[in-house]
Structures are given as C-alpha cells and as structure tokens.
Amino acid sequence: MESTMKEMRDGVSVLDLDPKSTVGGGVEDVYGEDRATEDQLVTPWTFSVASGYSLLRDPQHNKGLAFTQNERDSHYLRGLLPPAVVNQELQERKLMNSIRQYQVPLQKYVAMMDLQERNQRLFYKLLVDNVEELLPVVYTPTVGEACQKYGSIFRRPQGLYISLNEKGKILEVLKNWPERSIQVIVVTDGERILGLGDLGCQGMGIPVGKLALYTALGGLRPSSCLPVTIDVGTNNEELLNNEFYIGLRQRRATGKEYSELLHEFMTAVKQNYGEKVLVQFEDFANHNAFDLLAKYGTTHLVFNDDIQGTASVVLAGVVAALNLIGGSLNEHKFLFLGAGEAGTGIAELIALEVSKRTKVPLEETRKKIWLVDSKGLIVSSRKDSLQHFKQPWAHEHEPVKDLLSAVKAIKPTVLIGSSGVGRTFTKEVIEAVSSYNEKPLILALSNPTSQSECTAEEAYTWSEGRAIFASGSPFDPFEYNGKVYVSGQANNAYIFPGFGLGLVISGAIRVHDDMLLAASEALAGQVSKENYDMGLIYPPFSNIRKISAQIAASVAAKAYELGLATRLPRPADLFKYAESCMYTPNYRSYR
Numbered sequence: 001m002e003s004t005m006k007e008m009r010d011g012v013s014v015l016d017l018d019p020k021s022t023v024g025g026g027v028e029d030v031y032g033e034d035r036a037t038e039d040q041l042v043t044p045w046t047f048s049v050a051s052g053y054s055l056l057r058d059p060q061h062n063k064g065l066a067f068t069q070n071e072r073d074s075h076y077l078r079g080l081l082p083p084a085v086v087n088q089e090l091q092e093r094k095l096m097n098s099i100r101q102y103q104v105p106l107q108k109y110v111a112m113m114d115l116q117e118r119n120q121r122l123f124y125k126l127l128v129d130n131v132e133e134l135l136p137v138v139y140t141p142t143v144g145e146a147c148q149k150y151g152s153i154f155r156r157p158q159g160l161y162i163s164l165n166e167k168g169k170i171l172e173v174l175k176n177w178p179e180r181s182i183q184v185i186v187v188t189d190g191e192r193i194l195g196l197g198d199l200g201c202q203g204m205g206i207p208v209g210k211l212a213l214y215t216a217l218g219g220l221r222p223s224s225c226l227p228v229t230i231d232v233g234t235n236n237e238e239l240l241n242n243e244f245y246i247g248l249r250q251r252r253a254t255g256k257e258y259s260e261l262l263h264e265f266m267t268a269v270k271q272n273y274g275e276k277v278l279v280q281f282e283d284f285a286n287h288n289a290f291d292l293l294a295k296y297g298t299t300h301l302v303f304n305d306d307i308q309g310t311a312s313v314v315l316a317g318v319v320a321a322l323n324l325i326g327g328s329l330n331e332h333k334f335l336f337l338g339a340g341e342a343g344t345g346i347a348e349l350i351a352l353e354v355s356k357r358t359k360v361p362l363e364e365t366r367k368k369i370w371l372v373d374s375k376g377l378i379v380s381s382r383k384d385s386l387q388h389f390k391q392p393w394a395h396e397h398e399p400v401k402d403l404l405s406a407v408k409a410i411k412p413t414v415l416i417g418s419s420g421v422g423r424t425f426t427k428e429v430i431e432a433v434s435s436y437n438e439k440p441l442i443l444a445l446s447n448p449t450s451q452s453e454c455t456a457e458e459a460y461t462w463s464e465g466r467a468i469f470a471s472g473s474p475f476d477p478f479e480y481n482g483k484v485y486v487s488g489q490a491n492n493a494y495i496f497p498g499f500g501l502g503l504v505i506s507g508a509i510r511v512h513d514d515m516l517l518a519a520s521e522a523l524a525g526q527v528s529k530e531n532y533d534m535g536l537i538y539p540p541f542s543n544i545r546k547i548s549a550q551i552a553a554s555v556a557a558k559a560y561e562l563g564l565a566t567r568l569p570r571p572a573d574l575f576k577y578a579e580s581c582m583y584t585p586n587y588r589s590y591r
C-alpha cells in the first residue's frame with residue numbers, strides 16, 4: 001500500500017506496516033497493536049506517525065540504527081543515520097554492556113529512562129529479556145532513590161501532573177495527554193512512597209515504574225498506560241526547601257480540598273476513558289488509601305496495589321510455603337509488624353481464604369492473626385483509639401508493648417514485616433520466632449532495601465539456616481555454613497501486571513476480592529518442585545510473562561463467573577487469549 005503523504009518529509013506521514021513481518025492490527029479497542037487477525041493479514045493497516053528527523057525523535061516508532069536501507073529511503077532517513085544497519089539483538093547487547101558498566105544504580109536507572117524516551121521498543125525488549133537483572137533498576141530498590149532525587153535527575157516529564165493548580169480543569173488536562181485509548185492508570189499522591197515517606201510530586205517515579213512493569217511483565221501496550229501524580233503539596237520540609245524540587249511548594253491540602261480534587265480526577269477519568277479503565281492507587285498514605293478504595297470501589301474499576309496487590313502476592317507465598325513448613329493454612333498463627341495498608345490488607349485476605357477453606361466465619365478466622373503497630377500489640381482495650389482499618393484485629397489480650405514481647409506472647413509460625421521501617425526484625429526477634437518453629441516463615445516486605453525489616457543474611461544466620469524467607473526488595477543469594485540460600489521477592493509486581501491484564505481482557509467493570517484470591521492461587525500454582533527444593537516460595541521472575549498470563553486467565557475467569565465481565569463472548573481458552581493479547585517489544589517492519 002502506497003503512502004499518500006510521503007511528500008511530507010518531516011511532518012506526519014503514513015507508516016505502512018508489513019503485515020507478514022509482524023503481529024500488527026488489533027481487536028477492537030483491546031491491544032490494537034499486537035493482536036493479528038486474519039483480516040489484518042489480508043489488509044495491511046496504516047497509521048500516521050512522523051517521518052524523517054521527527055521519526056528518529058519519536059520514541060514509539062524510532063528504531064535507531066535498526067532502520068533498514070529500504071526504510072531509510074521510504075521514510076526520509078537517508079543521511080540522518082550512519083551507514084551501519086544493526087538488528088535489535090545487537091542493539092540490545094550493546095546497551096546491556098553499557099548499562100552493566102555503570103557502578104551506581106541510579107546511573108543505570110537514568111540510562112534506562114533515557115532509553116525509554118528514545119526508543120520504547122528497545123527499552124521493553126531489554127526489560128523483558130533481562131527482567132531479573134533490570135527489575136531492581138527500574139523498580140525497587142532503585143526507583144526509591146530515583147524518587148528521592150527526582151528533581152535533580154528530571155529531564156522530561158513522563159506522566160501527567162495534576163496539581164491543585166489544575167482544579168476545575170482536570171478533564172482538559174486529561175485531553176492534553178497524547179494517547180486516547182487508556183486502559184490502565186497508576187496514580188499516586190506521593191504521600192507514602194515505598195517505605196520512604198512523603199516525597200510529594202517526586203513520587204512520579206512510582207507510577208512510571210509500575211506501568212513499565214505493566215507492559216514488560218503483563219503485556220499491556222505502553223500507549224494504553226497512563227502514569228499520574230496528584231500534587232496537593234508535601235509535608236516533607238527537606239523537599240520544600242530543595243531548590244530542585246519539582247512540585248507545589250506548599251504543605252499538603254487535606255480534608256475537603258483534597259477530596260474534591262480527587263473526586264474531580266476520578267470523575268474526569270470515567271468521563272474521558274469510560275468505565276473499563278483500571279485505576280490503580282499506589283503509595284497513598286493509610287488515611288486516604290482505605291477511604292479512596294471504599295469510596296470508588298463501587299463506582300469505578302479501582303485497585304489498591306499496596307492493600308490488595310500485596311495481599312494477593314503474600315497469600316500466594318504463604319500458601320506455597322505450606323509445602324515447606326507443613327500444616328494447613330488454618331493451623332498457622334500470624335504476627336505482623338505494621339498495621340497499615342499492607343499489613344491489614346494481607347491479614348484480611350488470609351482470613352478470607354481460611355474462611356472459604358474451612359467454612360468458619362471471618363470473625364473467627366481473623367483471631368489467629370495478630371498485628372503490632374507503633375504502640376504495641378493491637379488488642380481490644382485499644383479498640384476505641386484505633387483507626388477503623390485496625391479495629392477488626394483488636395483481639396482479647398493484655399497489652400503488649402513491643403514486637404519482641406509480642407512474639408513471645410503470641411508464638412507465631414509466620415512473621416510478616418509491613419511497617420515501612422527498616423531493621424526492626426532484630427536478632428532477638430528472629431531468634432525468638434525460630435525457637436518456637438522448626439521452619440519459621442519470615443517475610444520482610446518493606447521497600448526499598450533500606451527499609452526491609454531484616455536482610456536475607458540476617459534471617460538465615462539468626463535462624464541458623466532454618467527460616468523460609470522472602471522480602472519485598474531483592475537480596476543476593478547468601479552462603480551460610482557451606483549452603484547457598486536463595487530468597488524470593490514477595491513483591492506485588494508478581495500480581496498487578498497479570499491482574500490488570502485479566503481485568504482488561506475480560507472488560508471487567510469492578511474488582512472483587514475473589515479475583516484477588518484467584519490471582520493468588522494462580523501464582524502459588526506456578527511454584528515448581530525445583531523452586532521448593534531451593535527453599536523458594538515464589539517462581540523466578542524470568543517466567544513472569546507466562547505467570548502473568550496464568551494470573552490474567554484466572555482473574556478473567558472469575559470476572560466472567562461473577563458477571564462482572566463485559567467482553568462477550570467469553571474466549572474459550574482464557575490463558576491462550578491472554579497470551580495472544582500481550583504486547584511484544586520486537587520491532588515491526590515499515591514498508
């Protein structure tokens with residue numbers, strides 16, 4: 001098919017995609033780019049993008065030196081590139097070499113973000129092919145440091161900034177974003193970035209990083225993903241006084257001013273993108289996170305990653321761990337340090353799962369789960385002064401002041417850190433929990449590494465090699481008494497990409513707890529005997545795209561079962577369908 005606009009050298013022209021060389025085309029509004037249908041194999045499709053110099057500056061279509069001689073001719077690139085033509089594999093090798101040469105993680109991060117801004121497909125190719133190596137670069141722990149220094153490393157905006165200045169104009173702001181068919185939004189207000197606290201507007205690194213994983217791990221199209229940061233100010237004095245700070249220089253708006261801005265945002269999102277757009281809340285402070293989820297859970301397709309995603313991934317790890325520590329789920333006793341989004345979210349999902357398995361009412365199954373917050377064990381005598389999300393966990397017990405005393409009093413079989421405070425699983429705490437259990441399950445979930453409740457090394461040495469351990473941020477394998485201990489990463493990155501994919505491919509309109517349980521079960525089902533033999537309770541991230549497709553299929557199946565799916569008819573094989581919908585970052589040929 002001949003382009004009709006070839007005369008436009010540097011403006012908009014038409015790229016004809018070679019239908020044989022690529023999976024092009026699209027199924028309705030889902031995965032336009034990456035699902036081929038018979039129809040499209042017969043009729044090549046076209047769309048308008050820049051050509052010439054602008055094409056090289058367009059990260060969605062730029063291929064750098066991979067443009068062939070023919071493409072250089074037909075798209076006015078001749079002379080704009082050096083003569084060599086290299087393929088994507090060689091480009092990938094070159095970039096991995098150069099990234100490996102940086103010693104400082106933040107330099108690797110900046111290099112990856114630059115690549116994303118320059119050549120999107122190559123960025124995702126690197127991330128997909130080297131997921132275990134690059135996850136700690138674009139995600140925790142490095143993304144935490146990147147957010148702390150976001151103002152200093154800021155080059156180009158990567159998402160949508162909605163501040164108090166945009167009040168009354170949010171719908172217009174959404175329309176400024178260049179993409180129309182958005183399927184997933186990750187939004188933060190920056191108040192609780194990982195375990196690092198209030199980073200204000202600089203929290204943008206988190207939605208950007210999470211959405212990079214949506215694409216690389218879950219196969220959502222990059223153009224369907226929208227990172228958003230809501231800026232209502234920050235209470236971080238250091239940032240307010242930092243000359244490079246990129247956000248509003250004021251303390252946080254709260255109350256009515258806050259909720260009105262969020263409401264305008266949520267309303268505009270539904271108005272602009274319809275009811276099937278997924279809004280993932282990320283790293284909001286507790287006092288807003290629970291309320292936003294409750295408020296919008298019945299009117300929008302919303303998901304809180306820190307409450308629900310973390311819960312689903314931890315439940316999967318606990319269920320998988322039963323193969324190593326023995327017993328059934330209802331026989332275990334849980335103690336959490338940290339009673340915020342992650343802690344209470346996980347606790348509730350475990351209680352729900354036990355209740356489903358045993359038919360014992362939820363109020364009863366909660367009783368084997370105990371939480372410690374900054375004031376000590378949560379017990380009934382504290383009930384009146386507790387925030388509402390902590391109240392279900394206020395069981396009958398005398399007051400206990402600290403974690404160590406709580407471990408001694410409760411004698412848990414599973415110890416979970418979700419406090420956001422580093423180094424709180426001390427030697428005494430781990431020794432105590434190890435004295436009651438042959439194989440204690442210890443999960444240190446807080447991110448980034450600096451906030452982890454303990455290191456892998458500490459968990460293994462202080463338990464004399466008996467702990468089954470996983471952490472939110474990765475740790476290198478550790479050798480102890482001649483044995484190498486490899487620990488897993490209990491991070492919501494296992495869940496949210498596949499979970500979101502499942503919602504999108506089924507056209508789900510609401511999130512339901514049973515979908516979280518389904519995702520959890522699907523993840524636990526992916527742990528192999530080989531993984532267990534190594535003491536692992538999660539499968540390796542190297543298989544994540546297959547895992548995400550499994551999770552997506554389970555979530556979509558649940559959506560259909562619950563009558564929450566709108567994409568009809570239901571595909572017969574949801575796993576195959578999920579896989580076929582996934583974005584792949586290989587280059588496409590332009591004729």
Ligand SMILES: O=C([O-])CC(=O)C(=O)O
Nearest residue numbers: 140194195306447491492
């Ligand atoms: O981002 C991560 O690595 C996990 C997460 O949601 C958090 O710690 O808030």
Ligand SMILES: [Mg+2]
Nearest residue numbers: 194282283306
């Ligand atoms: Mg988070």
